[in-house]
Amino acid sequence: MARITASVYTSHVPAIGAAIDLGKTHEPYWQPLFKGYEFSKQWLKDNPPDVIFLVYNDHATAFSLEMIPTFAIGCAAQFQPADEGWGPRPVPVVQGHPELAAHITQSVIQDDFDLTIVNKMDVDHGLTVPLSLMCGQPEGPEPAWPCPVIPFAVNVVQYPVPSGRRCYELGKAIRKAVESFDENLNVQIWGTGGMTHQLQGPRAGLINREWDNAWLDKLIADPAAAAATPHIDYVREAGSEGIELVMWLIARGAMDDAQAGATAADTPTVRHRFYHVPASNTAVGHLILENPQP
Structure with a gap:
């Protein structure tokens, strides 16, 4: 059978992709x-996984205010890098896994989670930046x-957005x-997106280091408590775009220790943890958790 062996969490700041694409990674600001x-690339x-199930949010590229699915799964054989206004990123086409995607769709919908099936979709920086950070630029x-x-x-752009608890339970179904x-x-x-950042209004540029790191602690040690964080706390403490962190809870809900009947032996290993400010106007968080070997 297939098995989830690890979860990876990272911010997906668009400026990171631009820094990679323009050869600025060794500049003092970005280094x-x-x-x-x-560590993560090594x-x-x-x-090496056989498949990556990558949770991200579309930034008005594949979807718009005309149609906003709460949860949408890509079931196509491939996905083109999106043109977000300055041309597609110079990265490879994303190859899908239609068989596994269709199976997950069938199972999760039968578990009462309504998914939107997408058979054609361009993928923006929300998906390609995490791949670049973890894989480097393929040559x-x-x-x-x-x-x-x-x-x-996942819709985290237009309210109402799914609750952290709903995302955590969805991870279990996946x-x-x-x-x-x-x-x-x-x-x-x-799971990608976050951490604290706000792009508009009087609090534009908000960064909350203390809250970010306390939330990371909770995500690792008490994910159910992290999942109980109400939307107003994300907005107040992490900024309007900090709500992207609910997507990390989908990945966390898929880990061994989140399942019914889990014991201390199912606790994941923290392989890497990283936090950095600034990256453009965003706090960058990153985490790798490994499930115990069977």
């Missing part, structure tokens, strides 16, 4: 940030990401779906 992902090479005559990716888009897939696959689930 400390990219140094925080050096870890991914040492622990060669036919550059490619190291494995197929299933995009899973975990159940993966484990019922009749193929021996190593699956990683990634």
Whole structure:
């Protein structure tokens, strides 16, 4: 059967993608940030997944105010990098995994989570920046990401957005779906977005280091408590765009210790933790959790 072996959490700041694409990663401003992902890139090479289930939010690229799915799963064979107004990022086409995506869709919908099935979708920086941070920029005559990716888009742009509890429970349903897939696959689930930032209004540029790190502590040690964080707390403490953190709870809900009947032996290992300010006007958080070996 397929198995979720690890979860990865990272911010997906668009300016990070621009810094990579324009060759600015060694500049003094950006160097400390990219140094925080050096371990992660080596870890991914040492622990290569067969499939990545990547939770992110679309930034008015594939979806608009005309149609806003709460949860949308990409079931296509491939996904083109989106043009967000200055041309697509110079990164490879994202190869999907239609068989696993269709299976997850069937299982999760039967578990009473309403998903929107998407068979054609361009993917923006919310998905491609985490891939660049973890994989580096693929090179060669036919550059490619190291494995197929299933995009899973969550509405955190237009209220009402899903609660942290709903996202956490959805992660459990995704975990159940993966484990019922009749193929021996190593699956990683990634939650992206955040951390504290606000892009508009009197509090534009808000960064709350103390809250960010306390929330990371809670996500690691008491994810159910993190899932209980109300929307107003995200907005007040983490800024209007800090609500993106609910997407991390989907990945956390898929880990061993979040399942019914879990014991202390199911506690994940923190393989890496990183926090950095600033990256543009955003606090960057990053975490890798590994499930215990079977």
